[in-house]
Amino acid sequence: MLPGVQGYAQQRYILSGIIKARQSGETIIGASIRLRPQEPGGNAAGTASNEYGFYSVTLPAGTYVLEASAIGKKTDTMVIDLNKNIRLPLFLNNESANLEEVVVKASSKGRAVSGAQTGVEKLSVREIKNIPVLFGEKDVMKTVQLLPGIKSAGEGNAGFFVRGGSTDQNQILLDEANVYNASHMLGFFSTFNSDAIKDLTLFKGGMPAQYGGRLSSVIDIKMNEGNNQEQEISGGIGVISAKLNVEGPIQKDRSSYLITGRRTYADLFMKLSPDSNVRRSKMGFYDLNAKLNYEIGEKDRIYLSGYFGQDKLTFTDQFGLFWGNGTGTLRWNHIFNSRLFANTSVIFSNYNYEVSVKSGANDISLFSQIRDWNIKQDYQLNAGNNHNVRFGWTSTYHNIRPGEIHASESSSINNRVHQRRYSLESALYASDNWKISDKFSLTYGARLSVFNVLGGGDFYTLDEDGKVKDTLTYAKGDVVKTYWNLEPRLALGYQFSSLSSVKASYVRNVQNMHLLSNSTSSQPTDKWLSSNNIIQPEIADQFSVGYYRNLPGNRYEITVEAYYKDMQNLIDYRDGADIYSNQSVETQLLYGKGRAYGLEWMFRKKTGKLTGWVSYTLSKTERKIDGINNNDWYRARQDRTHDIAVVAMYQLNKKWVLSANWVYYTGDAVTFPNGKYTVGEQTVYYYTNRNGYRMPAYHRLDLAATVQLAPRKKWHHELAFGLYNAYGRENAYMINFQDNKDDPSKTEAVQISLFRWVPSISYNFKF
Template identity: 60%
Template sequence: MKRTILFFLSLTLFLSGYGQAYHTLSGTVRSARTGETLINASVKVLNSDEGVSSNEYGFYSITLKDGEYEIEYSAIGYETVIEKITLQSNIVRNIELPDEIKNLETVSVTANTRGRTISGTQMGVERLSTNEIKTIPMLLGERDILKAIQLLPGIKQAGDGNSGFYVRGGGSDQNLILLDEAQVYNASHLLGFFSTFNSDAIKDITVYKGGMPAQYGGRLSSVLDVKMNEGNNQDFELSGGIGLISAKLNAEGPIQKGRSSFLLSGRRTYADLFIPLSSDTSIRDNRLYFYDYNAKINYKLSERDNIYLSGYMGRDHLKLGQQFGMDWGNITGTLRWNHIFNSKLFSNTSLIFSDFDYNIRINNSSNDLSIFSEIRDINLKHEFQWYTSGKHTLRFGLNSIYHTIKPGEVTSSGETSYNDFYLQKRYAWENAIFATDTWRMLPWLNVTYGLRLSSFAVLGPGDFYEIDGDGNITDTLTYKKGQLVKNYINLEPRLAVSFILNPTTSIKASYVRNVQNLHLIANSTTSAPTDKWIASTNIVKPEIADLVSLGWYKNFAGNRYEFTTEVYYKKMYNQIDYRDGAEVFTNDAIETQLLFGIGRAYGWELFLKKKTGKTTGWISYTLSKTERKINGINDGAWYNARQDRTHDIALVVNHQLNRRWNLAANWIFYTGDAVTYPSGKYIIDNQVVFYYTKRNADRMPNYHRLDLGATWVLKDKKKFRSELAFSLYNAYGRENPYMITFRQNEDDPTKTEAVKTSLFKFVPSISYNFKLK
């Protein structure tokens, strides 16, 4: 017994001494010019393998043995700061990094490598800043975040000029899009040609296309996490621009210098203002425009506490004469509180609001018809980051969302008004708890493992149905308000491993399971405001996906070049498709129009990037296959998903000609979309009816396009900068088909002809941008 007591006493003294021999360096990294926190800034111990990155709120923590160290603080676009410290107790160092003074030989304007580190375990992640995408030529000169990420491997655009995207075989609804943690359900303007994100208000863009961390959930394919600027707390700044179709203005500055700040940003298209001047009376009453506003304020309560309040509102308006009108848009709001408990424990608490709705108005001489649909969320999120030691970083928390879905409300008025029609509202309560540990197991081995436990409670009131195999209703179950209809509980494990072969090379592997309980019912391959969200029910089960990835990462030529290759395989369950001839938009029992089955997607991604020098850029290539297998479609055999594309190539080049001129180009090629063409026809009552057999067995023509751009800096003074940006979208005038339809030949009705519709040929643009510092 004495020996046992002595052993445990010695062990306690040893552990106590061990604890005293280590201390923690922590703090927040900010921009010296604006006071904004810097995401993913590098904090490295020189002459060692020790180092960490700041989190999404700028906080960092690193635990080291007692001693003297040189600490290097760095971030892309900022000068590096090196400090000598003597660590004998816990130290707080809040660091401000000055803006980088670039010279022509070292300028870099392409995507950075914050997501593609050699030692980190995270796979399939890309991070961009608005400075890194501003030179990429885009449609009508708009700096569009969603179109920029479509140039990365594994991310495919939904169509010509469209801001929708597909990731590793998933549908467009399988991407979680967040703006300051608030979900954006429809992230496009002008029927999909522009995104809702005004680049002047955006600070950071992170895309997880595989192996997303456990704090994210609710979607199968990817997470697009967009952070808004916090506002300059040092000086007032005014910036803006005017282009061919839109103008924007951004103001930011201190409320109380060094302690609080604000951001106000607005954008609007104005082509509609000139329509009334047209001599053509048939278009004089038409309208099509959008606007969006971003606002944010933040306040530093103390050295340990910060409060942020941010909001977004955007809306589109479409009007065709006096007969038809439609408007749609998003509203989001986030109230966030950051608290630093101590040098190792950081917390974030957020109350989040999100709303998307559309309203359609149809007017004629006898009645006025209105169609309204909406989805609304109230969301509470609370999480902790615990830097337990130099080897472990834990992240854990909870998330609770209450969903209210109005699928459709049809009302009418006038002389011959109809009975009002209301599709049933649906209610659901979604909850999750999650935990992740990043473990530096060995100098050459890093492991991240985590678990997300999610539940989705379908709630009354409402009628829920039982159906047979042919989609016929066999029973109707009625539930009262707040009564539990069905509760889906799922475990979502995560595992990622990084094997460091040498300082410039690593191999990574990951596995992740994701669950999705909200599903988009769409009538086209592109994003439309009238697409309808539905929740899981007693019949519509949660979609589930298991994704396995393996990758090889290599930096070479003095870290000027980066090469990455990844392969993946994704198995999907409870996938949704439509019965032949389905009617989904006016059907209250929508389950009767749907079929369910499995899916699979697999592919190989290659990415080569040059990061520094006068000429920078990248080339990405994706070889992939995406299929579905659903009883009732294609005789139960595998068939192509509509987002299936075999080849996808993107080439991006930027060249800094001199201090005033920057030239840019990108070239895109991808295999034509999978479509269903008629395989025959027959005539009923002198009307031609087309006959269809296998679904998605045909292909649109291959797509390719070259875009050119140039930026001319007019003035670049200490207090004022201005520039002209030129672009030519589709420079060699390729008439890529937007859709192909079939009709009878006017001269010979026995013949059927295909008609190709193209949207864009040559689209030049010019815009003026300025910044008053």
């Protein structure tokens, strides 16, 4: 035999399987599987489990030491004799199986350093359980806003801005279903009950090719699957809401269920008010998460999950605001072989709101709805240790009811129905994670998106002044217009050592669903529209580069990322626009371009009694739209120069955990009046520069403490205390202008603040 032939022809085998938590049977997302030769001299290899717990790695024949690890789990080590293809299920033990699980570990070792992906953050409920929030409710969406590059849309608002994008440019997925409004109680809570959530991944930079439809970010949230080993009940009672989680096996080891519910009881307190109007009013929400899963065999698993939530806000019988989300996902996982994994999903999503107003003889209601049906097919192929290929397709049918006004017969207001709009949004995608060498990693791919505007009503053409000049009628099912867009994705990483790396990425994103609002913040009554023959798809090209370093011992992590984003076909309003008039909404809109750039820093302490992070974002966001601000660049509503967050958690002892967070950011860009004049006895303000002023700077300190109470057999419980806005800062929620009572020629600015000190206490249990 010629020298070297034996090594060249050495047989390679595949090790694959599903990795789960031993105590619950839940699949583990993003678990690290590392293999090193038992004898010195060979090369190590590794991979991570996908969102369904599946892993696959290819190695030369030999004996290896396998190390499996995940956040919140004990690392497991075993010896594997790889002399054939092996399907090996892995099980990891929890570090602690009850509420005493208080030590926070921010991420697996080296996660930010390895790979080519930029702008990605992962959170688990374990990480956020001690972070103080309003009313003491664990809230993943509020925690996300403490990360660099992500900015809260304001106090009392669940919306957020990512790298210069607006709130509608964030895609929020719950078990793959779009959630169009992720807020309860006008933004004070998010729609996501943390007890139902297993994992959250945020992409704010070069998102992989399987994601698309939004310009700025993707938040991919996976629900828990349910314990398939034993029955388990947990819950909590807080200042404003209560929740209950029930899960357990249907057939042990093979199937399980999960039901999680939450409800506020603020409306019950209102009944105690001496004011009859308050007693006749209602304010509150409920949400329900449910999930079933069943293992048909070693190669097949079926999931059925759903979310249902509703908000109600009424004042006597004169005013009512109702809104809610509903989602449903049916998924089938199939393992073709040790290399190829497939997931097929059928997804439903619904969001609607209704406003009812009764004033004298006028009794009217305003209704709007967006409903989606989506089918997806996704494949993951292990094409050897150096290539992990993902490809598939997706197609979504959108049915939008933009707005309907219904009035009683006695009302002076006429019924008005904006035309329903139908569209089909499809995409083909493929990507490859290529490990070029021990130092270089490359992720490359593309997404071909196709948007069909479908008929079923009238479509308009406009003149240069935005007025309707022609109307064309299309039958339902006719294709009015088709938009084709190629969205390339590219990311490159170079790892200097196990402790540091640099990465760079480019991504193009296209968005065909657009949110219109008359307010400065996201509200339930904002109106969704799709691209049509006038409104074109929004397009963003983002470039980012970053440096990532783990300090020796992997206890600390430093990341620095810079980005530049160029945006096309952005939408804004004409001055004095009214999107609820009986005119075509397109007549109220203007279109232009935007740019956003910034620098993000993050320092994180990952282990030990004291954990947490410090994040800082320096950024600029601008728009340029003909017809606004003399056609010059102007600040976007979400433009903020500085944004700082400090998060700290300290394990005082086995019982007590103390935590705090402090936030500071530059005031929002707003449009204030430049002058006023009088018409009759009425003062009228006039405005010139769009977003030419700023609100006062915002800052706030929150404190929290959690104590583990003495366990009783299988009953584990805790008390959580919190103080929101600990030093009582009166931050500006809104600023209104009015004439001075003593001298009407003078104008007063009146600041409205929401919260000063907000204490909270909650009791949580598990058995």
